[in-house]
Amino acid sequence: MARNLLKNPSGEEQLEFWELTENGGSQWKVEDMPGDCGHDFCSDGVTKYFVTSFELCMKRQVIDxxxxxxxxxxxDAQPAVTVEDWYCGRTDCGCTYLMTVCLLDENHELIQDFKPEPVTLDPDSDDCSWKQVSHTFSDYGPGLRYISFEHGGQDAKFWDGWFGVRVTRSSVTVEV
Known part of the structure; x- marks a missing residue:
């Protein structure tokens, strides 16, 4: 089984290993599951999550x-690269989730990317429970040397504090 190449994928080490590329509002924070107005995670072992604020919060890891x-x-044999992320919202405040994953060559030039449309969670029409996004890269050509994984978002009501999207159990695996 391929191992997760992301370090600290669920906030067990606070924000260690993550580069904060946007840190607006009350900034990034780590909270214990399920948190205020939140949901328990759908499998055992995940006890923490990262949460965003009322202004855009994004964080990134670049894997060598x-x-x-x-x-x-x-x-160069183009092994499958699978990325996964879990996100949810609060039951009392809507939020937006964003994700961009880039396969990069030795010069950090883009080979291929995965950038799904932003997801808006609205507690009036969605239960805001944990949801997974997943993508597998294949047939991307030779030269892969780095993977940039970036995600985040913000709340929809601009409430002071940590009412934005929650993320946890992020992963990047390379199947050789």
């Missing part, structure tokens, strides 16, 4: 795949 013990030959 060669440093993770993959060879250039393995990567």
């Amino acid at each position: 795949i060669l440093a993770e013990d993959y060879s250039p030959e393995q990567l």
